[in-house]
Amino acid sequence: MQASTYAIKASVCFDARNRRRACVLAAGFANTRSVALNCNFTSNNSICMRDMGMKLTRATQGVETLFRSTVKPRSVKAQASAGDIEEATPFKPQAKKSSGVVLPFVGVACLGAILFGYHLGVVNGALEYLAKDLGIAENTVLQGWIVSSLLAGATVGSFTGGSLADKFGRTRTFQLDAVPLAAGAFLCATAQSVQTMIIGRVLAGIGIGISSAIVPLYISEISPTEIRGALGSVNQLFICVGILAALVAGLPLAGNPLWWRTMFGLAAIPSILLALGMGLSPESPRWLFQVFLHDYISHI
Template structure:
């Protein structure tokens, strides 16, 4: 089995296909023996790496310079105004409900009070269903600007309401607005964030929702001395709504959306604004690879209940359901009334303390899940004493997740070989998601798709196991054993998942292209 990679000019590649080299790769697979680059003595097949002018490790691209990652933070901050408005509109009714009920003459009518509270959620339901469609049709920034209209009008109507009807209409409009933001804020942030800080920014949306709830609870502190302050609390929301619309006029559109619309030149301009001109080619290449890797037919709502997605959707929906059944909504909407009923004098202040604990918990959770993989670079960042930060396999570059699993010269050949098993070819991205999708080209579900997913996980798991043996047991790198372990794990999973899969491991592993079909 061979994989040929002809030389290309160095300036022409933007992924991880090396430039300016010739490589012929053959991997020995006979029973449980794997050779080639791993130094096996097996003769029928061998793996030979013959760089033309440079060492193998030099074939990997060096870090491409560009604008600092922090240059996207102002645009992320503008988008987070939508998340903060989401949280503010959720919590603003907490402290103000009693006072607006007196002002509107519905103190004794708890049903109408409940309608005022729940009207926001009714509108949010509509907005959440339409937000994604609007973002796909008009673009992310234009949708933000359109979304600012119901947010501003809703806040204004609530602040000036002289009747229950006006108040409910205002809450409905505000609900539509926050429903749309719930869909497009995390979408926009993920699409403009550079890969190196995308994980860190992934939780910013939730953090600003909690900050918005806290701001609403703090805004209620003057209510005791000024009963009509509740109107100001609602009116305040007009300001960030206008700022959101204005901010999006100077924010770049999502490069991914522009690319999907075929606006290549505009996408390159957006990338240049976000990351600098040095990274335009690299980002555009990643967008191309991702679009090719995820080229599947349009999915409808009923597809969510198909066998392919049923488990994932069920787990996600159950988690959200349990979150709601835990009673957090009752705390957000009625904690002031609960504290008052419990005899706590400073009921609004107590609610503000609950909001502060919510923000604190979000920050703690964010820190717990951020960069938890204990690679050497992460350990050094946490000031854990280690001898060096180099990759334990090649001892040339720093050990990061992308390098360890995908870039290292002793690992790349395994992935190249895997491409031949499933019949794909193309650039070699190091972003884990893009890397998976790159090998997913042309697979529309079915057996080959499931087997590839198992192999992808099995190989990464085996790489991590080999890494731990090298570091903690001073074992030498053994690529043959690594590949054997990964294949055995994948074969075991196939046996467990596929009823008719009864092939012996030695026979299966001796003809892997057929074994993955």
């Protein structure tokens, strides 16, 4: 391949006023030259050098001003090896337009974040009433088990969420995650013993542990680059929304002591919506590429 040579041509147009300015500048350079010649016949060289420096400075500033006011950007022509002339237009980056196509799917994924916050906050208002209902009002140890069993399940779920997402895909993992979320909510709402309550809380904890791993993963992989940073903070926002929803759901407890069962049962609704919504959501492009690359390498 022949090496390409590029010739950049620029043209400067002078109007009548700029021509007059150029003549004045030329006279200034000529006057500077005459000062330099006179220095050869004088004995005081310092005075001559000072005068010549001042005149050169004025002339240089005038040239910069002249070119700054007259030079205009022109299209650059690039000459290739075969003598072809190609017009090179200046690069203008196109404005990126944020697409709202992914927003419904991000909203579906954020149901997992809402459930994360809801299960964390729902026990705060309901613990006193469920303890009386289950007969453990004086047993603080069992009450502690009911509270902390959610975090124990979340620890297990957080370790398995990533591997499940890589094996089954992001949307299928969401649908699998809805099973322990809904089952845990149902067991907690219908519990007649402490053991059933703890099992329900563990299942709900496994569900929120898995969702804590795959919700930000899925959102970041389906979001366009220009709004990826903004959508990345949506997960934390909806966790706070879930905690707030749990606190609001506990307001009727003062008038209805058995309302705590309804509070836990309400968590099954977002779980079902999560499973149904992920059936209509697209799979992560990154996971699809990983599957394609694995199949391609395995057939080589």
